[in-house]
Amino acid sequence: MINKDRISALEQLIQKYQKSYYDGEAEINDAEFDLLWDELKTLDPANPLFAKVGADNTDGFPKAKHLIPMGSQEKAANPAEFRAWAVKMGLGSGDGDSAAGSGLAFIVQYKLDGASLELQYEKGKLVRAITRGDGIIGDEITANARRMAGVLPALSVPFSGGVRGEVVMSHAVWQEKYTDKANCRNAANGLMRRKDGAGCEDLNLITYDAAAEGDDAYFKDENKKIEWLKKQGFEVTVTKEFSDPEEVIKYRADVAAMREKLPVDIDGLVVKDPRTDMTDLRRTRPERQIAFKFELETAFSILRSVEWSESGATYTPIGVVDPVRIAGTTVQRANLNNPQMIRSLGLMIGSAVSVVKRGEIIPKIEGLAPDGSLAAELLPAEKTEILFPKHCTSCNTELVDGGTRLYCPNPGCPKRLHHRLEKWVSVLDIRELGEKLILQLFDKGRVRQIADFYTLEAAELAGYERMGELSAAKVVRHIRTPRSLSLAAFVAGFDLEGVGETIMDKVAAAGFDTLEKLRSAPVEELAAVYGLGEITARTIAEGLVETAEEMDRVLSGGIISITPPLPPDAAPLRGMSFCFTGELVSMKRNEAEEKIKVLGASAKSSVVKELSYLVTNDPESGSGKNVKARKLGVAIISEEQFLSLLKDPGSVSVGV
Template identity: 30%
Template sequence: MSENIQQKIEQLRKELNQHNENYYLMDEPSISDLEFDLLLKELQDLEAKHPEFHDDNSPTVRVGGGVTKIFPTVQHQFRMYSLDNSYDYDDLADWEKRIIKTIDEPVEFVAELKYDGASISILYENGKLVQAVTRGDGFQGDEITSNVKTISDIPVKLTGDFPERFFMRGEIYLTRKNFDKINKQREEEGLDLFMNPRNTASGSLKMQDSGEVRKRRLSSVLYQFVSQEVPAESHWELLHQAHDWGFTISEQAKLCKNLDEIKEFINFWDTERHNLPFEIDGIVLKVNSLKQQRQLGYTAKSPRWAMAYKFKAEKVETELEKVTYQVGRTGAITPVANLKPVLLAGTTVKRASLHNEDIIKKLGLHEHDFVYVEKGGEIIPKIVGVNEEKRTSDSKEIEYIKNCPECGTELIKLEDQAIHFCPNDLHCPPQVVGRMIHYVSRKALNIDNLGSETIEQLYKERLIENPADFYALTKEQILPLDRMAEKSAQNIIDGIEKSKEIPFEKVLFGIGIKHVGETVAKKLVKNFNTIEDLKKATAEELCQVEDIGMKIAVSIVDFFNNPENILMLERLKSYGVQLEKGENTNEVLSNALEGKTFLFTGKLSLFTRESAEEMVEKHGGKNISAVSKNLNYLVVGEKAGSKLKKAQDIGTITILDEQEFLDLIG
């Protein structure tokens, strides 16, 4: 019986591993998500009932779901150096001359694509993935093993004849296809779009829930073997050995005998990179011989035996057809250049961001100008110049609009800001829809199944105009909407009902008071127990709350002076939405920090700034926003700058690292 169970477990693992490979590596799923989940559930149940057959490398490990609140900082056994950059062939020729001068013998090079992602160092012991650490500052990084194990093309168990202990280094990245999928989902949820695949991959690796990391479908390429003892004489040999052990290596890497072959490789990929399913920003060149690498050694920051050739940002010329204006959720007006379609960096560009009136004036834009457009890793390209020689004598300078393009209201521009605003926040259609999309978003009321398209339809049908209207919706009203089924409609109703349990601070953030973000909402709730208390507060009283200045205070007072907002809040309250503080909001765990003030600066690695400030408050301390004689403790992370220097100059402030802060609270 026991043997049969073990065989069943091993069979399920083998089958699931194959399906993972089909899905993630081949992009050709052979079964549905439901069928996959059922197989996975069967394996999870068997493993739970029979722990004697536990295996750290089971496909169930790939599922994630574990939550890591602190990523420990780990010292790299072998420093992760950065590469020197070159931008033209003269730089490469000089580099080659320095190499030949040092070693005085023939040199071969390996040319590899420079993947645009996040660097990782992975430790393997006895063929098993033991630890994964981010590059960090090159000397130390964050340990993110559980997140990396969810990436299906990184092996957790090796095959073949591999060394006992070594590190594999590589890049974790997002394919263009998966990046687009993530942004499409975020758009449906009313969230801001991610700007580029590189930053999204890097941010994904720091997500606390490894189950969410898995959903991002990250990819990897491993490009460097690192160990005291190396089982080969060249980098090229090591790459192919690593492939035999189960690592994904670059299929495009090439062994080059001289600079001419390197140039040929670079020229080819400078054009063909746009046909790749992932982003690259250059080519990495390495001396192939490991003996020669050791002879060449390192500078203070880079290996002398490697060089990165960076592609120049592409720029094209096209005609400006017209400038249109978009209205955002907060009423901010964004001008957009509509262009004659032109091919740039592998995609057809039709629009470019102009940001604000100041940019238009700086460029001196005229109607039907021929403009230079550049794309440097952003979703929307930008105009970087104008070809004035092609401008006609009767061309008129572009004048910024005076009225809102959506509702006709006269625009306003604050003295301290470069952006124009439409003040008709309660009735300007994009603002109304944007505010409701914000209300249902994950960080606010988190109402599932209510995407931006559904909200737009509800608004067009005049079923909703402010957040309180969600709670009056019926399933019968929702069902006639496009692509709406019975179950979907019921899920929306259930999600709206569940949102009544969301705490006051998230509701306050969700109702969309201008300048009241997540942090400000939390601080308001700590000082005002109910929405009624907040409504009665004067601007001067609001300014007594930490980090709230007159600008935010006036915005809050203005919000409560509007009768339409008051009516909306009364309706929300009548529907049971939480508009007062819960019992455990200000739960205090100890008085270890009582009477002490704290400020956090630099890049924190053991906790987020938000969680650190929460720890201070839960142990009786107080957070302040600036370095002054009133500050007791400054907690510093990496690359702490002016605040650290100012604290040192004052001389009476105790400076702590992150671990010393944790020691204070036990």
């Protein structure tokens, strides 16, 4: 069963940590972030976040465009994943095709743990230094970059193009001057974005890549590129050559064992095809290079108590353990997942436990620690039972222990109602209704159900904190904008436990494509829908009964409607698929996706071979999606053409 709440939570966490990373105050390390990313990819492979890179910065620096998109890398977390990538790329197979028959299959570099920077040169003169930003456009911090070690103001050749590197701070400098920052990377990120440039002299740029503007053949291969960087006087990340995947795996283990002794932080290796492929480098996520990350650390500790975190109607156990160091941070709180995990492991207060960082805000307790992992004298003489909460702290209703979930069953529970309001606003993407305003409206009793949003007046909102007349009028205008939602989006907005749009799309496709059909469907028929099962079916059926009055009230207001299903011969876009990139002018992206869905088409988050159209307001750009679309022969259309297609599906004739 797809856990829509978990997907939503992961989206919020990833965006939050991306922003803190690019603002220079990363709250978690790369390993933790990667696990969040990987978990979301497992739960929702088509999530729109995978088409985004970096974060938008609003710190006042001028914006500038990268010469080549500064995309993210694919990741291998263990040797098996790395071997699979090597086979997929045809590297290290011994077929004699590697690096022009030299036997060289892999270029392997330290993956520096700092802040990415692109230096742009025109005829050998440094003209711009641009941070990663969103991967396409970043902050121009040229003045600050000129103060850093390793940044060359001029080259010995009239080169026009970009040089890429990582801005790092050494352990020695951090220890001497910046221990108020969590780590070297946070310190480096903060200094490089200072408006006065103070402290940038404590930073160092270590390079790893270059590209000539307008000449994809300037660098013959990755080795020549590294040699050129060295010849110009740049410091280059440690680079090795290997012919076999097993050699790379062994090298990774050797580096991991000694990385604490290195002068700067690294968090893995970058493994590349020796042959330079500019088309691949322009992708949002290049395929012919991969980040081969270090293994996560495990620590052993003692469970001292259990606290219960409350989110909506759900209560999640959090273990408090003796402080341990994992991946460079001190850990004292660890997730215990759910009641069933506690019972299955036989956990008690005083148990010796294994703690691993697995991508949560806090680490996870993986299980009991192996015998002998902790000294006998550290173990408590007695262990005590873990007590579960019995009643909801918000409404005092007796909690239900469903094994994998401890929750409040009261449909009128204030926490549950508040969570539903936030979910509705999220599904409809009403950005003007922020969390703080929703909470104010809820606490004052003004909005307790979704339908209450549609009774708000600008005059009353103007009296709320930080609103004012103009802001209040804008909020009301956006709330009252008529919207026609698919049945899947409408039901998902009512926050039925674990039931999101993906599940409801399957239900609608199975023939339960109106609210009336859905309400009258027996549980056993819903359970027969592929991918659902009885538990989800029962959740849908019971949730529809619970929210029936509220749903009817929302629909009776006339602002929200459910788009009626089209018969097969009346769905003009049936079988087509669309991907949107960049900002739309006439509507939000989620609105555009809704429009195509009701006409029978599907929305994709990435460019794939079978895609019908890529919609962008910059069809000529060198973005990863545009490049891939042209390579695959996918039609690229503008927003104006997209709107024409909505009005008349046969009106648009485009090339690729």
